[in-house]
Amino acid sequence: MQDLLFDFISKYVTLTEAEKNAIVSLDLFRTLKKGTTILKKGQKSKDSYFVLEGCIRIYYIIDGDEKTTAFYTEMEALTPPCVVSKTPSEYYVSCVEDSILLISNSDMEAEINSKFPKFDLMCRKLSEELLAKQRIDFDEFKTSSPEQRYLNLLQKRPDLIQRVPQHQLASYLGIKPQSLSRLRARILEKKS
């Protein structure tokens, strides 16, 4: 399980055994049941999440119903905006499936970073990369129709469509569940 983490890290920096041990000794791995909420609206938190196995999502409750805006699966990291801004969270984060997460605290990260400057470098590279990736995703979202977005998702993250309830997918695509259902029917119609 830890190997997955170190494979990921190796894309950004090269760690010594001592450094790897330092991470392992922090004992940050957590096993969570499907449906577990790990961050609630209104809470303050300093925790970042790295998904080793499973899937977590960000969702809002607007006019009484859930709006899911993001999913994080294997080898993806999330530092919730509220951790950065140090304000109460506007949204919820919960497990879509049984999941194994690495949960790190920003205070602790600061400590690690001062001991091992490499981590700092990794964090910078990672957030620059995520910023760029998210920019592209946002641009694609803006420039395409719901149907195109769905087809695009089918290409890029086909697994998500299988693992995630469709009403959560719908809001992720910026539409209502009924529209997603209809849109799928429309696509099938076209194919035949």
Added chain:
Amino acid sequence: MQDLLFDFISKYVTLTEAEKNAIVSLDLFRTLKKGTTILKKGQKSKDSYFVLEGCIRIYYIIDGDEKTTAFYTEMEALTPPCVVSKTPSEYYVSCVEDSILLISNSDMEAEINSKFPKFDLMCRKLSEELLAKQRIDFDEFKTSSPEQRYLNLLQKRPDLIQRVPQHQLASYLGIKPQSLSRLRARILEKKS
């Protein structure tokens, strides 16, 4: 003009006079005319932009017409995704108005960063902050209708609506110019 830059930087790190001089001596300020294209589709580039005055935008050309997805105004920074991924650009960047930009090269940044670790720290803080901000923007976009998005923009960046041509605003809001025009008429109707 440089004061604006140092005011901005001071939000992240505290610079000494020597460090400030080092930046100034690099002579990175550029004055550009409205309409100037600073990055074209297909180009490779290592340049990041910081807007001191004016406004720049990202746009794509899809099926022959422009789709503007982002605007950057005073005190906002853009490192185009293609600089991070080191691949040819998928989009254009151009000046919406006569602008003064600080244009820095990533090779040069690396050099500065190694001389002055503070810059590295600033870059990390900045990209973490921008990532969080963009996540929130994306979430708001997904969870609201075109009309809500327009009203939201009116609250948050009223200046943009004045400075930017409406057909560019439209694609920024994810709709067609005609729809924006109609939507605005609808809002006026409601008010009266």
Added chain:
DNA sequence: ATTACTTGTTCACTTAAGTTAAGAAATACG
């Protein structure tokens, strides 16, 4: 000054998403 181009609005029509409601299918749980 005239022409050309850009920009914004309006209109009629088409297409697709939102809404409300009902029912079927799958899943969870006692």
Added chain:
DNA sequence: CGTATTTCTTAACTTAAGTGAACAAGTAAT
């Protein structure tokens, strides 16, 4: 196992966005 709940689909209707076209106003260019 059966019941409750969640999830998904379908349908009829409403609302709003997309499309194509025409026109007016403003701007730039010769």
